[in-house]
Amino acid sequence: MKKVNTVLILSSVLVVTACSNSDANAGNRKPSPERILQFLDKDNDGRISRAEAASARKKKLAENFDFIDKNQDDFIDLAELNAMRRP
Numbered sequence: 001m002k003k004v005n006t007v008l009i010l011s012s013v014l015v016v017t018a019c020s021n022s023d024a025n026a027g028n029r030k031p032s033p034e035r036i037l038q039f040l041d042k043d044n045d046g047r048i049s050r051a052e053a054a055s056a057r058k059k060k061l062a063e064n065f066d067f068i069d070k071n072q073d074d075f076i077d078l079a080e081l082n083a084m085r086r087p
């Protein structure tokens, strides 16, 4: 029974993920830079601070903050998010 529940939960997560990526990013499971920014930019200043990066569920952004923050202004903007993405 536990296995069935796990499958159902995973299926739900996949459906939610698929729906939330239905914009220009269709077919790619990773969220678009625009979506990452929209989701993490809590104060709506158009960039992600260290605190906002640290609040993310996934720690990739916070752990790689200095690498992603190319101009070292202590914020990650959309251009830096785009540069972070690999094709």
Ligand SMILES: [Ca+2]
Residues within 6 Å of the ligand: 069, 070, 071, 072, 073, 074, 075, 076, 077, 080
């Ligand atoms: Ca920056």
